[in-house]
Amino acid sequence: MTTLDYNELLGAADRAARAGGDIVRRYFGHLEGVREKSPGDWVSEADLASEQAIRALLTRDSGLPVFGEEAGGDDFDTGWLVDPLDGTSNFVHGFDAVGVSIGLIEDGVPVVGVVHAPLLDRTFCGAKGLGAFRDDRPLRVSTRAPEHGIVATGFPFRHKDLLPRYERALAAALRRFEDLRRAGAASLDLCWTAEGVFDGYFELSLGPWDVAAGGVIVREAGGVVTDWAGDDRAWLRSGNILAAPPAVHAALLDLAAATDR
Numbered sequence: 001m002t003t004l005d006y007n008e009l010l011g012a013a014d015r016a017a018r019a020g021g022d023i024v025r026r027y028f029g030h031l032e033g034v035r036e037k038s039p040g041d042w043v044s045e046a047d048l049a050s051e052q053a054i055r056a057l058l059t060r061d062s063g064l065p066v067f068g069e070e071a072g073g074d075d076f077d078t079g080w081l082v083d084p085l086d087g088t089s090n091f092v093h094g095f096d097a098v099g100v101s102i103g104l105i106e107d108g109v110p111v112v113g114v115v116h117a118p119l120l121d122r123t124f125c126g127a128k129g130l131g132a133f134r135d136d137r138p139l140r141v142s143t144r145a146p147e148h149g150i151v152a153t154g155f156p157f158r159h160k161d162l163l164p165r166y167e168r169a170l171a172a173a174l175r176r177f178e179d180l181r182r183a184g185a186a187s188l189d190l191c192w193t194a195e196g197v198f199d200g201y202f203e204l205s206l207g208p209w210d211v212a213a214g215g216v217i218v219r220e221a222g223g224v225v226t227d228w229a230g231d232d233r234a235w236l237r238s239g240n241i242l243a244a245p246p247a248v249h250a251a252l253l254d255l256a257a258a259t260d261r
């Protein structure tokens with residue numbers, strides 16, 4: 001078994017994310033080629049071109065397999081999970097909260113992550129044992145008490161069957177925390193949690209490409225990442241995620257358990 005060099009792979013992910021981000025920036029405000037894959041699920045020329053550029057660079061620089069949101073790929077235990085434009089609805093509406101998200105999983109566990117926000121001009125990264133950073137600044141999750149926390153979330157707008165449970169969680173979260181935010185790009189919600197801007201994050205049924213990179217970044221910033229039942233691996237596949245500093249994570253777990261009816 002070869003050992004992965006996380007530092008080197010972080011460099012590869014960073015180059016690829018910036019290349020994807022350059023493409024996203026060029027297309028912003030030009031909406032040719034936007035189409036709806038399924039209700040509320042948008043794809044644009046920018047997603048496709050960004051993914052193509054990212055794939056080519058990751059393959060050239062690492063030789064590891066790539067699975068992308070748009071073009072898919074083979075299943076693997078060790079390889080790259082890529083969202084070439086996270087927050088496509090934001091992008092289509094001209095809202096600049098979008099991320100290019102590249103996560104590396106090793107034996108099914110996220111170990112390296114880069115989230116580049118091309119329209120906000122910042123890049124978040126993290127790797128197992130190496131810490132988490134926004135550009136060169138180390139990241140740390142917040143220490144606010146849950147009742148003073150502003151917690152991010154995303155609505156399951158494409159999965160109406162999840163609404164009853166989600167609505168119970170949303171109502172409980174509004175009571176438990178000071179306030180909530182819904183910015184529309186899961187990868188950035190996770191990075192803002194790692195940065196201590198948000199005090200936690202919860203969402204249901206995301207894609208692994210939405211959360212792999214941000215999940216490592218939160219963990220390396222001192223946060224806890226699990227699914228809604230507290231499992232620390234299953235969140236990647238189910239996309240049911242709770243990510244927060246320990247005290248807010250505990251509050252989110254209670255709330256998730258109380259709404260599991």
Ligand code: LIP
Pocket residue numbers: 083085086087088089154155157158184185186187206207210
């Ligand atoms: C989106 C997420 C967003 C979530 C949506 C969607 P996409 O990613 O980042 O937060 O609520 O369900 O998955 O599809 O724009 O890459």
